[in-house]
Amino acid sequence: MVSRRDFFLGAGALTAAVATSQVSRVALAGLPEPVIQTRPDTMPPLEPANGRPYRPVVTLNGWTLPWRMNQGVKEFHLVAEPVVRDMGAGFTAHLWGYNGQSPGPTIEVVEGDRVRIFVTNKLPEATSVHWHGQRLPNGMDGVAGLNQRAIPVGKTYVYEFEAKRPGTFMYHPHADEMVQMAMGMMGFWVTHPRAPREDIAEVDRDYCFLLNAYEVEPGSHTPKIMEMLDFNIWSFNSRIFPGIDPLVARQNDRVRLRIGNLTMTNHPIHLHGHEFEVTGTDGGPVPKGARWPEVTTDIAVGQMRQVEFIADEPGDWALHCHKSHHVMNPMGHDVPTMIGVDHSEVVQKISGLIPDYMVMGERGMADMKEMEMPLPLNTAPMMTGDGPYGPIGMGGMFTMLKVRDNQAPGDYSDPGWYQQPEGTRAFEWTGSTPEPARFRADDEAPVPEAEVQVRKPSGHAGH
Numbered sequence: 484m485v486s487r488r489d490f491f492l493g494a495g496a497l498t499a500a501v502a503t504s505q506v507s508r509v510a511l512a513g514l515p516e517p518v519i520q521t522r523p524d525t526m527p528p529l530e531p532a533n534g535r536p537y538r539p540v541v542t543l544n545g546w547t548l549p550w551r552m553n554q555g556v557k558e559f560h561l562v563a564e565p566v567v568r569d570m571g572a573g574f575t576a577h578l579w580g581y582n583g584q585s586p587g588p589t590i591e592v593v594e595g596d597r598v599r600i601f602v603t604n605k606l607p608e609a610t611s612v613h614w615h616g617q618r619l620p621n622g623m624d625g626v627a628g629l630n631q632r633a634i635p636v637g638k639t640y641v642y643e644f645e646a647k648r649p650g651t652f653m654y655h656p657h658a659d660e661m662v663q664m665a666m667g668m669m670g671f672w673v674t675h676p677r678a679p680r681e682d683i684a685e686v687d688r689d690y691c692f693l694l695n696a697y698e699v700e701p702g703s704h705t706p707k708i709m710e711m712l713d714f715n716i717w718s719f720n721s722r723i724f725p726g727i728d729p730l731v732a733r734q735n736d737r738v739r740l741r742i743g744n745l746t747m748t749n750h751p752i753h754l755h756g757h758e759f760e761v762t763g764t765d766g767g768p769v770p771k772g773a774r775w776p777e778v779t780t781d782i783a784v785g786q787m788r789q790v791e792f793i794a795d796e797p798g799d800w801a802l803h804c805h806k807s808h809h810v811m812n813p814m815g816h817d818v819p820t821m822i823g824v825d826h827s828e829v830v831q832k833i834s835g836l837i838p839d840y841m842v843m844g845e846r847g848m849a850d851m852k853e854m855e856m857p858l859p860l861n862t863a864p865m866m867t868g869d870g871p872y873g874p875i876g877m878g879g880m881f882t883m884l885k886v887r888d889n890q891a892p893g894d895y896s897d898p899g900w901y902q903q904p905e906g907t908r909a910f911e912w913t914g915s916t917p918e919p920a921r922f923r924a925d926d927e928a929p930v931p932e933a934e935v936q937v938r939k940p941s942g943h944a945g946h
């Protein structure tokens with residue numbers, strides 16, 4: 484749980500000590516004590532203890548940062564620091580983040596709020612924070628060198644601005660970006676609308692998470708910071724399947740997903756069993772007349788997408804990136820395609836030279852799901868996770884939307900596996916299977932005999 488050191492929700496004494504809202508004076512008046520969270524669990528929504536009311540979001544495998552109300556200003560304290568992130572599936576990464584976690588905590592405010600964020604730099608190099616998508620004074624935009632001096636090691640800087648428009652945003656450094664983002668420095672920001680709006684629906688469940696990617700050599704803990712394109716860890720909020728919590732909904736809930744992409748490639752995020760609409764971007768709400776139904780939305784680098792749907796189909800529905808190599812965990816990818824190659828005689832010859840030689844891939848790679856291969860000490864199985872009907876064989880950017888008619892409002896706990904009604908599951912055909920009719924062209928132009936004898940996965944002989 485949050486170790487909030489019994490401070491934030493009733494910070495009367497410190498509030499009284501501050502006499503002015505000017506940035507420089509306030510910085511002298513005492514910092515809000517930072518709240519640190521070290522567990523990777525999905526925390527329940529943080530109901531606002533003061534200020535304008537709103538319906539809080541739930542950060543997938545994350546949490547919302549509590550604030551101190553100081554003479555009408557919401558004060559947050561971010562600490563940029565090295566963290567250890569349990570990424571799930573037996574894999575732990577040494578990252579940089581904020582307040583004990585990577586990604587950092589979600590910041591939730593309301594349109595019109597005056598916001599003051601103290602940023603303490605406990606990294607070994609200078610940093611800054613850019614408030615992606617916000618309207619703010621130029622000097623608060625966080626580009627080191629352009630808008631401000633980078634925050635030196637050990638120093639605390641203060642950012643202050645009004646949260647001018649509602650929407651889905653994020654924060655990240657704009658100093659040594661390639662290193663600091665490769666190390667996991669990022670967080671989510673949600674500005675809730677001050678009053679009901681026609682183009683912003685009130686939803687029953689409001690989930691948010693960032694897409695992140697790392698390059699970590701199997702067996703090691705620290706990302707390779709000079710990697711440009713070839714990443715091997717694909718994660719939702721720095722967690723990989725099956726370490727990502729499911730998104731839970733009560734049947735007929737209106738659900739919003741807010742997703743931001745801070746990786747170096749695009750991610751087509753796909754939801755099964757439902758259609759959704761993109762209702763907003765980091766540029767603001769999409770006008771209702773400009774929305775269309777989708778089941779996949781591509782989220783490009785540096786973009787945020789807000790999608791909404793009615794969770795009216797009970798079940799366990801996959802929610803994942805549609806790039807198949809993004810729903811896998813680390814592997815060596817110099818593996819040649821072996822589908823159809825008959826290894827049977829080769830194995831004995833090679834085994835004499837390499838005792839541990841293992842044949843893989845002649846029927847596709849699905850055998851990896853059940854194979855208990857010895858792994859280096861700190862890495863995750865490439866294809867993993869068990870479902871009610873066998874191995875799921877996924878990794879990376881994959882989780883589930885679990886819709887239940889008996890999930891209580893406000894209950895975010897995992898309801899377990901869906902009990903499918905009798906007679907509604909794919910089943911084995913046990914009748915006869917006639918030979919398929921062939922096109923006449925097959926007879927007229929036979930394919931020349933190939934040099935390699937090929938065996939199809941079904942076992943039927945072919946050419």
Ligand SMILES: [Cu+2]
Nearest residue numbers: 750804806809
């Ligand atoms: Cu992807």
